[in-house]
Amino acid sequence: MSERQPPRDEDANLCRLGRAVIEVETEAVHALASRIDADFARACRHMLACEGRVVVLGMGKSGHIGGKIAATLASTGTPAFFVHPGEASHGDLGMITPRDVVLALSNSGETDEITTILPLIKRLSVPLIALTGRPESTMARSASVHLDVSVAEEACPLGLAPTASTTAALAMGDALAVALLEARGFTREDFARSHPGGRLGRRLLLRIEDIMHGGERIPRVQAETPLGEALVEMTNKGLGMTAVVDAEGHLLGVFTDGDLRRALDREVDVHRTRVDAVMTRGGRTITRDRLAAEALALMENHGINALPVVDEQRRIVGALNMHDLLRAGVV
Structure with a gap:
């Protein structure tokens, strides 16, 4: 028995929905350009002056983005690692030292697992860089530097699933990582040394x-x-x-x-x-x-x-x- 072929108008509708998502997320990222300002530079200065590591926090989808940002920072010359904020209040907060910088992600800026440990972060006197979608939020007001990653709308038609907001946060994280890379004079050879198993590492390190x-x-x-x-x-x-x-x-x-x-x-x-x-x-x-x-x-x-x-x-x-x-x- 032959498989039913979907009507062409169904395919056209799927493509239309896909293009709409790309357009919404493109606008969200484009809007970030005007927010690369003095606060962005201050955030970079905190991380450049860091004598320890950048500790990245985030829950849920923001946690996944935070893990990617930490990995990108670490591979481009800024020592960094991700800590699950839910675990931080149960012992993992000991991974943060007074020599570190904390980078926290939350679209709402009110994530309970992060706001709970804000006093402890303050007690350590470490700089807190917050990436949120609400400048008036608890996290934004508690931060040493707040970077606005708000979006006009989510790409999800229900306005529920984090889509454009996570894309914007990821783009801001990449902007930080690359700005720091340039400021540190990080080279292709440095990148290869942190990626010895990759093709670039083999090309640049193998003699x-x-x-x-x-x-x-x-x-x-x-x-x-x-x-x-x-x-x-x-x-x-x-x-x-x-x-x-x-x-x-x-x-x-x-x-x-x-x-x-x-x-x-x-x-x-x-x-x-x-x-x-x-x-x-x-x-x-x-x-x-x-x-x-x-x-x-x-x-x-x-x-x-x-x-x-x-x-x-x-x-x-x-x-x-x-x-x-x-x-x-x-x-």
Whole structure:
């Protein structure tokens, strides 16, 4: 039995409702721009001066947004963590120290679990930054700095489910995090160090020595080696090339798949021809302390698939190819 296809007007209505939500939330975020003012700067100053961590509080949907804000702050150079305010009054308040800053979220500004612990936060004399939708609320009036994240309406047609209000709070949290990132001079390398498992971390932190082939796995032959033996070395080591070195291990050139094809086109004798007669002299190289991402750029820019790794005296110390970069997640 075939599945009933919904009428086209039902699909059109669903799309209309979806677009309406996006429009309402877009307006809510757009309205925040005019509120990036002196209070916003004061909030940033409190967090920049914080000698401890930013402790983020929020209940329900605001708690979910608070967790995201804490994670964004922590990953962009501002130490932060989330504390459930319901648990705070049952022991977790001990996680807040006089060196911290508290960032509390509540659309109403009257969340019982947060207002209950306001006197305790005050007793610690820590700055309290409140993100609420009501400047006249208890939380707003108790805060060191209040950031207005009110919205004209929720995207929910019932006006009940937190939608535009949580989007606005999240956007304000992102604004704080990025402003602090810039003020601290936080760099791509700093970001990578806090995300070592991500692709950016691998691109910015992984070095040649971490992925290169070394020791007996390096394809290399002497300059006088017959071409046939060089081909065997290249095949056995599986990097698509072999380094050609002198008696002290200094790199003279490389013999690649391309060199082999050119040699065969010339119908050279693979048993009698020395490899240095058909190799690419010099060739592109890289040192072991360089970033793996630099090797990728070098290979892409020059249309090559493998690189010898050399030291300051151009002695061969390793080798790698594009497959190594792929396995390492750099590509």
